[in-house]
Amino acid sequence: MEEIDWGDEPKTSKTIFILLLIVGLAIGIGLDRGISSLIGPTSTGEFSGTIVIEGSNTLFELQQTWAYHYMQKNPGIQIIVGGAGSSVGYKQLADGVIDIADASRLPKSEELTYAESRGVTFNIHKVVIDGIVIIVNLDNDLWNISFEILRGIYNGSITNWSQVNASCSRAGNPITAYARDPSSGTYAYFQEHVMQNDDYADTVNKLGGNSAIVSAVANDPNGIGYVGAAYAEATGVRTVRVNSPSTGEPVQPTLENIQNFTYPISRYLYMVTNGEPSGYIAAYLYWCISPEGQSIAAELGYVPCYTLIGSSS
Secondary structure: OOEOOOOOOOOOOHHHHHOEOOOOOOOOEEOOOOOEEEEOOOOOOOOOEEEEEEEOOOOHHHHHHHHHHHHHHOOOEEEEEOOOOHHHHHHHHHOOOOOEEEEOOOOOHHHHHHHHHOOOOEEEEEEEEEEEEEEEEOOOOOOEEOHHHHHHHHHOOOOEHHHHOOOOOOOOOEOEEEEEOOOOHHHHHHHHHOOOOOOOOOOOEEEOOHHHHHHHHHOOOOEEEEEEHHHOOOOOEEEEEEEOOOOOOEEOOOHHHHHOOOOOOEEEEEEEEEOOOOHHHHHHHHHHOOHHHHHHHHHOOOEEOEEEEOOOO
């Protein structure tokens, strides 16, 4: 059993570095950036019980779909899924209200401390890779954007499309920025990695989910927003390439670029348990990262984390 290598992801309490990734009973996983290899059987076994999941809205659609397919295969299992945000998921897991927290970021130091005070150990499981994709209205012909410009738009120092690109179709019009709400892990991740921990401007419209941002930008010619990659291919909006901070070259948020972390706003999405999962909770978690679960993720526009080696069906 190997410890998680968090690479250069957000820094939190050192406690996080000693958490073990558990995907089943005595099954080892070696993790690295991008695709990982999973060794073991795919059978889930016969279980009965209820699994309550709350957390990341970015994972909500996928988690609902996973739950539907899993319950079809395992009628003794009931899975209840919410998408109120990563902060809510971590809090409810620490309080013992839920069995699994979905998260689009690692836990904050204060969340780790709170969980410890409640006798809970967050056990972090990478399940898919996601890109935070920048979207604009179809009437906007902006094709690429930098971290610097995005930071200015969301901290309020850039307020007109002329400041972004004087020749773009929306030049001369005010920018309407849409973001996730503060309980969202995507909100926090974007603030840390793109905005360099600047505060969001009071003028930024904070919405409760990815679909709400897509709808708002689709109906606002001056709008710009960020959503999980699985939500970006929607009517009325299109994606904008993001310039690599290291090379300055614009990078399209394709599945391949997100998978290999070439796209500069790529990140893992997680399922979190209290300590080592067992029984039907471990079986469900393992199924989510099995070839079947990962195939379902790919169909919905998420990027699989794992390939399977030496398995039996």
